[in-house]
Amino acid sequence: MRDFAALFNDLDTRTSTNAKVEALVRYYARAEPNDAAWATYFLAGGKPRAVVNGRALREFAVVACGVPAWLFEESYQAVGDLAETIAHLLPPPRRRNDLGLAAWVEQRLLPLRDMAPTEVLARLSEYVDELDAGERFLLIKLIGGGFRVGVSRLLVTRALAQHAGLDAKAIAQRLVGYTDIAQLPTAERFAALIDSAQAAPAGGTPYPFFLAHQLQAPLAQFDAALGPPADWLVEWKYDGIRAQLVRRCGCTWLWSRGEDLITERFPEVVQAAQELPDGLVLDGELLVWDAGSAHPAPFAHLQTRVTRKSVTSKLLQTTPAVFVAYDLLEQRGEDLRGLPQGERRARLEALLPAAGAEHGSAGTAHRSPALRLSALVLADAWPDYGWLREASRALQVEGFMLKRRDAGYGVGRTRDVGLWWKWKIDPMRADAVLVYAQRGHGRRASLYSDYTFAVWDRAPADAAEAQRYVDGIAAGRSPQALQQAGLPVLVPFAKAYSGLTDEEIRRVDAAIRKTTLEEFGPVRTVVPSLMFELGFEGIQRSARHKSGVAVRFPRMLRPRHDKPLREANTLADLAALLACSS
Numbered sequence: 007m008r009d010f011a012a013l014f015n016d017l018d019t020r021t022s023t024n025a026k027v028e029a030l031v032r033y034y035a036r037a038e039p040n041d042a043a044w045a046t047y048f049l050a051g052g053k054p055r056a057v058v059n060g061r062a063l064r065e066f067a068v069v070a071c072g073v074p075a076w077l078f079e080e081s082y083q084a085v086g087d088l089a090e091t092i093a094h095l096l097p098p099p100r101r102r103n104d105l106g107l108a109a110w111v112e113q114r115l116l117p118l119r120d121m122a123p124t125e126v127l128a129r130l131s132e133y134v135d136e137l138d139a140g141e142r143f144l145l146i147k148l149i150g151g152g153f154r155v156g157v158s159r160l161l162v163t164r165a166l167a168q169h170a171g172l173d174a175k176a177i178a179q180r181l182v183g184y185t186d187i188a189q190l191p192t193a194e195r196f197a198a199l200i201d202s203a204q205a206a207p208a209g210g211t212p213y214p215f216f217l218a219h220q221l222q223a224p225l226a227q228f229d230a231a232l233g234p235p236a237d238w239l240v241e242w243k244y245d246g247i248r249a250q251l252v253r254r255c256g257c258t259w260l261w262s263r264g265e266d267l268i269t270e271r272f273p274e275v276v277q278a279a280q281e282l283p284d285g286l287v288l289d290g291e292l293l294v295w296d297a298g299s300a301h302p303a304p305f306a307h308l309q310t311r312v313t314r315k316s317v318t319s320k321l322l323q324t325t326p327a328v329f330v331a332y333d334l335l336e337q338r339g340e341d342l343r344g345l346p347q348g349e350r351r352a353r354l355e356a357l358l359p360a361a362g363a364e365h366g367s368a369g370t371a372h373r374s375p376a377l378r379l380s381a382l383v384l385a386d387a388w389p390d391y392g393w394l395r396e397a398s399r400a401l402q403v404e405g406f407m408l409k410r411r412d413a414g415y416g417v418g419r420t421r422d423v424g425l426w427w428k429w430k431i432d433p434m435r436a437d438a439v440l441v442y443a444q445r446g447h448g449r450r451a452s453l454y455s456d457y458t459f460a461v462w463d464r465a466p467a468d469a470a471e472a473q474r475y476v477d478g479i480a481a482g483r484s485p486q487a488l489q490q491a492g493l494p495v496l497v498p499f500a501k502a503y504s505g506l507t508d509e510e511i512r513r514v515d516a517a518i519r520k521t522t523l524e525e526f527g528p529v530r531t532v533v534p535s536l537m538f539e540l541g542f543e544g545i546q547r548s549a550r551h552k553s554g555v556a557v558r559f560p561r562m563l564r565p566r567h568d569k570p571l572r573e574a575n576t577l578a579d580l581a582a583l584l585a586c587s588s
Contacts, residue, residue, distance in 0.1 A: 009037060010045050010107040011141040017157050026157055030165030039193035040108035046196060048153055049162045051265075052185035056151030057118040058126060060088060063150055066127050070134065071095035083528055086445055086452065089146035093139045103136045112190070115149055160418055170200035178214040178417045183265055210259035210267075212250035213287060213335050213343065217419040218407060218426035228388040232427075237411055239351055240383045240391060241332055242403040243428055245305045245544070246293040247312065251329055253279055253286040254339075260292075260329075268292075271317055275329045278376035282357075285339035289415075290331040290380065297326065297375060301401040305558070306546040331358060332380035332407075335415060343415035347424065350415070355379065398431045399586055404543070405430040433541035434557075434583050436461060436575040437566050439496055440536040443518045444529045446503065454518045454530065455511050456503040457562075459540060460496035461553070462576045463489070472572035479523070480533045496534055497577060499553035500542070505562030537566040537574055545583050555580050 016029045030049070034042055058066075064082075068075050073095060085091045105113075114133060118126050130149070134142050147153040163181060167174040180199050189195070223231045232238065248263040258279045260269045269276055272292060293302040294311065307325050314321060334354040335343055342350055358379040383406065385391045391406065398405050406429040413424020438459035446455035466472035471493060478488045485495040506514065514536065521533040541563045548556035554577070 007105055007107050007110045007137070007141055007144070009033065010041065011137075011144045013045070014144050014155060015140050017155055020156075023161065026161055027165050027168065030157070030162065031168050034165065034169040038106055038108070039196050040191075041106040043191035043193055043196035044107045044111050046162065046166070046181075046199070047185055047191040048148075049155060049157060050159050050181055050185050052187065052191075053151065053153065054116075054148075054187055057115065057149040058130070060150065062123060062127065063088060063092065063146065066130060067092045067095065070131055072097070079527070083445060084452070089143050089150065089152065092146055093143040096134055096139075096142060099135050099137055101136055108191075110145075111148070118149065166200060170202065172200065172202060175214075175417050179211075182212055182214055183210075183261070183267075185265060186267060188267075210252050210254065210257065210261075212252050212259070212261040213289075213341075213415075214417040215248065215250070215263050215289070216416045216426065218428040219419060219421075221408065221427040221429040225388060225392045232388075232408070235385065235388060235391065239347060239409045239411060240385070241380050241407045241409070242383065242398075242401065243405045243407045243430060244291040244293055244302065244330060244380075245402065245404050246291040246302065246308055246330075249290060249292045249329065250335070251275070251279055251286075251288040251290065251331070253282050253284060253288075256284060262292075268312070271311055271314070272327045272329070273317060274322060274376040275327055278329075282377075283338070285336060286357075287334075287336035288329070288331040288354075289333035289335055290329050293328055293330060294325045295328040295375075295378075301403070302328075304402055304546060305544060326375070328376050328378055330378045330380050333415065345414065346411060347409050347413045347415075348411035351382075395429065395431060404428075433543055433563075434545060435563065436540050436542075436579060436583070437537055437569060437573065438500065438540050439534045439571055439574050440514075440518075440532065440538065441496055441498060441534060442529055442531055443514075453511055453515045455506075455515070456501065457514075457538075458498050459500050459502065459538065459560075460498045460534075461574055461580060462494045463497050464494045464578070465576050466494045466572040469570060469572050472570070476534050476571065482523070496574075497553050499551065499555060499577075499580065500540060500557050500560040502538075502540060502560040502562050505541075510565070534571060537569060537571055539563045539566055545580065547584065553577060553580065555584060 010033075013029060013033045017026050020026050020029065033045065037045060064075075064078065068078050071078065071092070073081075078091070078095065081095060082088060082091045085094070114129070118129060121129070133145060137145060144153075159181065163174050163178045166172075166181075167177045170177070177199070183189075184191070184195070184199065247268075249268070250261045252259040252261065258269065258276045259267065260272055260275060262268050275292070292308065294307040295302045303325070308327070311317070311321065311325050311327055331354060333347075334350050334357065335341070337353060337357070342353070358377065383391070383394060385394060395405055408427040408429055410425050413426065416424065438461050440457050441460045442458035443454040444456040444458075446453055466475070475488055475493045475495065478491075478493065479485070489495045517536060518530060518532055521535055522530045523533060524531040539562070540557075540560050542557035542560040544558040545555055546558075547554060550556075
């Protein structure tokens with residue numbers, strides 16, 4: 007535990023990528039195999055579910071730290087991180103132990119799940135009395151489900167490859183599925199991970215996913231930057247769940263890009279895959295696609311499948327899932343990733359006969375409705391593709407994927423074997439007013455950087471009517487009272503925290519402090535005075551939100567100092583966006 011806490015601190019305080027890799031290599035050189043197994047699990051993104059929730063941790067901290075609840079909350083708001091606050095406030099430890107990471111996790115942390123809450127907190131009191139501040143911080147992160155570290159899986163892969171003297175791609179392949187908590191990390195599994203004589207993974211193990219880069223060049227520069235369209239395969243970019251379908255040993259597995267095994271959630275896809283030959287791995291997208299429809303359903307329909315633990319016959323009927331294949335990674339047990347994209351595509355078309363190429367449709371028919379071949383989109387010039395791309399929202403897609411015909415299939419977002427570009431349509435946009443603010447976390451813990459935005463329930467008749475609403479809020483009147491008085495009101499509809507520079511956030515923070523009306527714990531209500539243009543990837547109806555809608559991946563695009571508040575968008579504008587995306 008002590009060594010892993012030191013590594014965690016080392017990684018958290020370094021900014022150099024090479025320095026982080028070196029710190030990882032040093033840790034692996036001295037760590038016991040069972041400790042290294044668990045360290046790799048956590049560093050590669052493994053997230054065991056929380057043992058103790060935030061509220062219970064707060065109650066524990068108040069007692070263990072011997073401070074009033076109000077003082078602890080004030081400290082938490084100043085620090086911005088629950089684990090760090092507790093670690094700082096706890097009294098010094100009275101004893102020490104030398105248990106390693108594996109012993110801590112397996113003998114102490116995992117058993118907490120089966121204990122009563124009072125017993126959990128009693129054990130926690132004993133445990134923190136054996137740890138210093140850095141180790142306590144790590145412990146709270148692990149039991150609270152909030153463990154994060156500033157390294158990517160790619161860095162862990164590089165460090166393991168350097169430690170073992172192996173090719174990083176081999177390590178990346180072996181790491182797939184390693185963070186599935188259904189198989190606990192063990193010394194044996196770690197040894198297999200770095201064994202130079204270890205054969206390629208078999209069974210249901212997928213390949214590491216190849217990721218695309220965002221294409222941001224203006225259309226006028228495509229010929230110079232990309233060359234002629236004939237050098238590329240162009241497909242629709244689907245708004246679904248990226249997945250690999252693995253067919254080996256007479257069985258079928260479905261893996262999401264997040265390395266979750268989701269086979270049981272899509273039985274119709276598994277059944278359709280039974281007609282495929284053995285020794286096969288397909289890369290593609292899981293979507294909900296109604297029979298007879300020319301395009302897939304919105305992503306919101308797919309969410310109902312992903313969030314359900316059991317799939318009922320009614321759900322199968324109302325949200326029929328399909329797997330749209332767009333790459334062939336393995337055939338007859340042979341790894342095809344080194345072949346050019348064009349050749350892999352030709353083999354895929356022979357495997358899944360379909361129309362193969364279309365000029366505007368977002369899909370093609372196949373003998374099994376749950377297993378489809380992704381359509382190629384053909385055009386003579388890049389401006390023609392630009393024109394076709396404008397139909398993306400109507401087809402329930404996000405734009406185009408561009409794949410070089412000579413590209414191999416890489417690991418992660420690398421360019422060493424070729425290129426994939428995602429040429430997405432512009433986000434949906436809305437001008438919205440900041441109405442609530444909350445402190446951020448980490449380095450933004452002292453700044454108000456998480457915001458709630460609102461739009462008008464109806465457009466103000468003029469600037470004076472909008473100002474009467476703002477003056478009413480500033481005077482302490484509620485939106486409900488102002489609405490009853492006949493004024494338009496601002497209705498919250500989205501939260502966003504990304505998109506602004508540090509300097510912009512500091513300016514917004516200063517404005518929030520000057521216009522605060524009320525404080526509810528970490529949240530402040532402010533006088534409406536700041537408007538931003540928000541961008542979001544999608545919009546759907548939501549009975550849980552007062553606005554009646556929910557948006558996907560909202561972010562701030564720019565402040566709108568150039569527009570008065572009365573020109574912020576309205577619920578009717580959001581309804582129009584909703585109609586366009588349905």
